Amino acid sequence: ATTGMWVTDECKNSFMEMKWKKVHRYIVFKIDERSRLVTVDKVGGPGENYGDLAASLPKDDCRYAVFDFDFVTVDNCRKSKIFFIAWSPAASRIRAKILYATSKDGLRRALDGISYELQATDPTEMGFDVIQDRAK
Numbered sequence: 327a328t329t330g331m332w333v334t335d336e337c338k339n340s341f342m343e344m345k346w347k348k349v350h351r352y353i354v355f356k357i358d359e360r361s362r363l364v365t366v367d368k369v370g371g372p373g374e375n376y377g378d379l380a381a382s383l384p385k386d387d388c389r390y391a392v393f394d395f396d397f398v399t400v401d402n403c404r405k406s407k408i409f410f411i412a413w414s415p416a417a418s419r420i421r422a423k424i425l426y427a428t429s430k431d432g433l434r435r436a437l438d439g440i441s442y443e444l445q446a447t448d449p450t451e452m453g454f455d456v457i458q459d460r461a462k
Contacts, residue, residue: 331357331429333364333436340366341437344394345408348372352379355390355433357425364390364433376454386417388426390433392440397461407441407461410434416447 337355344350351374356367367389368382376393383389391411398404412430414423434440442460446452 331362331364331425331432333433334366336366337364337433338436340369341392341439344369344392345439348394350394351375352391352393354379354382355392357388357429359425364429376457380449380452383413383415384418385415388415388418388422389413390426390430392437393457395457395461397458399462405461408439409457409460410437410440410443411452412443412445413452414445414447 340350340353344353349372350369351372352370353366354368355364357364370378370382376395379391379393383391391413393409393411394406395409396404396406412426414426434443444452444456
């Protein structure tokens with residue numbers, strides 16, 4: 327169960343737009359501690375890439391992100407997999423880390439269609455090479 331967190335319709339709608347209409351390359355979500363809502367922090371347009379997502383994550387605060395990874399398989403098929411990233415950098419507050427850790431499953435359940443999940447405390451744990459290895 328989430329710890330009294332609510333996922334806004336904006337989160338679900340943005341995710342559906344990314345999944346079905348491909349209008350977003352990624353979405354970054356944050357928790358507003360006062361309102362206890364999970365909200366959309368930033369969306370990346372279809373022309374943006376994984377580096378843009380990684381650069382948009384704060385160095386000292388937690389976030390969730392979903393990334394739509396398009397790739398070509400060894401037998402030349404175009405595929406797309408959605409990654410869920412739980413970003414919890416070492417420099418973030420303990421309270422934020424706990425809040426994000428305990429609320430993650432509620433958001434995951436609200437976003438139907440996630441293929442893989444990554445936990446990252448520094449950029450190397452969510453490098454593009456990690457994404458590519460997972461998606462094969």
